[in-house]
Amino acid sequence: MKNIKILLLPVLLFAGTLFAQQTPAAKQTTPVTIVGATAHIGNGEMIKNSLIILEDGKIRTITDASSTKMPYRGTVIEAKGKHVYPGFIAPNSTLGLVEIDAVRQSDDEDELGEMLPHVRSVVAYNAESHVVESMRPNGVLIGQITPRGGRISGTSSIVQFDAWNWEDAVLKENDGLHINWPNTVRRGRWWEGEERGIKPNDKYEGHVRDLSDFFKNAKAYLAGPREKTNLPFEAMKEVFEGNKRLYFHADAEKEIIDLLAFIKEHSLKNVVLVGGYDAYKIADQLKANNIAVLVGRVHDTPNLEDQDYDLPYKMAHLLNEKGVLVGLETSGDMERMNSRNLPFYAGTVIAFGADKEEALKMITSNTAKILGVDDQMGTLEVGKDATLFISEGDALDMRTNKVTKAFIQGRDISLESHQTNLAKRYSEKYDTQTE
Structure with missing residues (x-):
């Protein structure tokens, strides 16, 4: 022995x-x-x-x-x-929340439930992730660690990528709340006998109404005696006070237009649009409402056959030309591994119209402003x-x-x-x- x-x-x-x-x-x-x-x-x-x-x-x-x-x-x-x-700063990232997709025990990006504003992603952040350390050789040194799933996914935090644990890593804790705006279309669920293909989401209006009701109920709760603690509603306090950013994940033109109406209805401040595939179509409205955009992954293909082949490549530049504050994010397939390519996404933006230093801002100063940490980085x-x-x-x-x-x-x-x-x-x- x-x-x-x-x-x-x-x-x-x-x-x-x-x-x-x-x-x-x-x-x-x-x-x-x-x-x-x-x-x-x-x-x-x-x-x-x-x-x-x-x-x-x-x-x-x-x-x-x-x-x-x-x-x-x-x-x-x-x-x-x-x-x-x-x-370089990687926003809207699940780095450190998932190590191996196929290993359930290493996947902490999502929680059960729909309205989860009280979920804090940073407590699940793995500072010793092999994927996280692979960011540094390309200059990606900071990330916004963001939960996924549900209608309201939870709260993100901003970390640096050289730490013993999440407490050492955190630069700004609970910086913003992430909300997945309802989709106007859905795919036919063939496994339930539905016809394949994309079709209008007949539950869209109801989902928007449910989200609006949650905001109204949270305001009513916070204005009342609060005799019984409601954690999701308590977590909305800083949102209504304007101390926490709101990151709305939406892509289609109608979704973004409806989102602007939602923002006005609920008097929301510090709002950021994430993804924003059709944002270039209504850039003037976004500029007028002071809405910044974290543009979806640059290295992608168009969603529709009749769209320009290079639309994802030039989208950030189109918004920037209109005066919209633009940052680049990397969510999507293999998003954690692909986050190391963030600087090269900016390089592609240069190749499709942007000035080199303007593209650099999209992964440095612009992103820092959007995340509210430009006083630090x-x-x-x-x-x-x-x-x-x-x-x-x-x-x-x-x-x-x-x-x-x-x-x-x-x-x-x-x-x-x-x-x-x-x-x-x-x-x-x-x-x-x-x-």
Whole structure:
């Protein structure tokens, strides 16, 4: 038995190194100076020869290196010919809520029920997810962790991607409530004998009415004596006070128009449209109502045969031209794994009409504004979190984006992941075979 225990110990140690996530970086204790890189501020501006000083987890200096004699401090990183970007932000994400779709025990994105404003997704967030750590090598350092399912899915929170647990990860807890607007159409349920294909949803008006009744009942409850606690209604308090954002997930033109009427009826503030496939058709109305849009995945195909083949590619640009505040989100099939492609979605937006720095804003400063955290992140500005990265090339181009250094709140984080470890392992295998 003693020999078995001795043999098991190295096996367990090896398993730990194979399956555990990289150890989170320690708190910043020494200043870091980055010199010579082209700094993409994230607000549309650039500094071609920049001097950036990070200290105590914050950006303390960012200026043109050629126009200052400011002394360097702490660790100096010579970055001439490279590029510095704010950490990219992935909104409306289920990262950390599901690890393996086929393993039920690792799936925490949905709860039973329809009206669930009291559900908090962040408590189910797995900071040690292998999928989460694979975001960092592409510069995706922050995410909005969002529940799915039901009519009201629950509350999202904003986290950084280098942490021991959800408490360490959270940057803004319970930032907003997510509501799935009813669909105007539905697919025939062939397994119940219905004709296949898309048809009008004859229950649409009833579903909208149910949602409206929930809002009215919650207001009535909060205005009353509250003799018996109702958790879903209690969770609506901050929504009605305007302290919590409302993220409505809707796509069709009629759905969005009805949603605008719903917002007006219930005097709702801080509203964001998520998905918004037909939003470009009523962009002027969205602009007039100050509704920002988190545009659905760029790398997609049109929904209908008579639509432009490149509609998903240029949709963000069409809205941006109309003055709508636009961010990019990545939900859909394989959304957690595909979230690492967020910068390349922005690159596609450039290819289909957008200015390069405008597209960058859609995954940095615009998204930070939409999520209500632009005082902390989204741009390279003095006083904001030192959450940024250095790339050898254009971070929005998959051919040239090679992240060499990344910092979250000034902490020099690891860029290693399960995937980079496998890449090195098999590179060595083939190098050995060719000798």
